Amino acid sequence: xxxxxxxxxxxxxxxxxxxxxxxxxxxxxxxxxxxxxxxxxxxxxxxxxxxxxxxxxxxxxxxxxxxxxxxxxxxxxxxxxxxxxxxxxxxxxxxxxxxxxxxxxxxxxxxxxxxxxxxxxxxxxxxxxxxxxxxxxxx
Numbered sequence: 587x588x589x590x591x592x593x594x595x596x597x598x599x600x601x602x603x604x605x606x607x608x609x610x611x612x613x614x615x616x617x618x619x620x621x622x623x624x625x626x627x628x629x630x631x632x633x634x635x636x637x638x639x640x641x642x643x644x645x646x647x648x649x650x651x652x653x654x655x656x657x658x659x660x661x662x663x664x665x666x667x668x669x670x671x672x673x674x675x676x677x678x679x680x681x682x683x684x685x686x687x688x689x690x691x692x693x694x695x696x697x698x699x700x701x702x703x704x705x706x707x708x709x710x711x712x713x714x715x716x717x718x719x720x721x722x723x724x725x
Contacts, residue, residue, distance in 0.1 A: 587627065604631065625652040626661075633664055636672075643673040650680055662686050 587606035
């Protein structure tokens with residue numbers, strides 16, 4: 587993929603067009619891709635920006651909602667790479683994404699209609715199985 591200025595002669599008012607070509611396709615315009623392909627393209631662009639300009643933390647809101655399981659697993663792998671140098675806050679409903687977290691926060695509603703904020707740190711042995719920044723993995 588690449589980014590192209592829509593009006594390179596006028597830098598103050600130009601827009602940025604995203605051109606993407608997933609493997610095996612000749613499509614260039616995002617509107618012609620499937621929902622999952624568009625989502626994956628957008629996430630790839632975000633990750634490229636994150637890697638080019640690292641930040642101490644990132645907030646992502648349901649970026650993986652349209653992904654199939656194979657691409658979701660790829661994204662989780664990329665998130666694992668990002669978390670070596672940054673903290674991630676991911677809003678999700680995906681079980682696989684939640685399983686890769688160190689801590690979960692959520693809101694639940696009991697039968698009486700009262701919302702309750704819940705938080706759960708995952709087991710220490712679960713967290714130590716994954717290498718993190720400042721930790722070494724034992725084999």
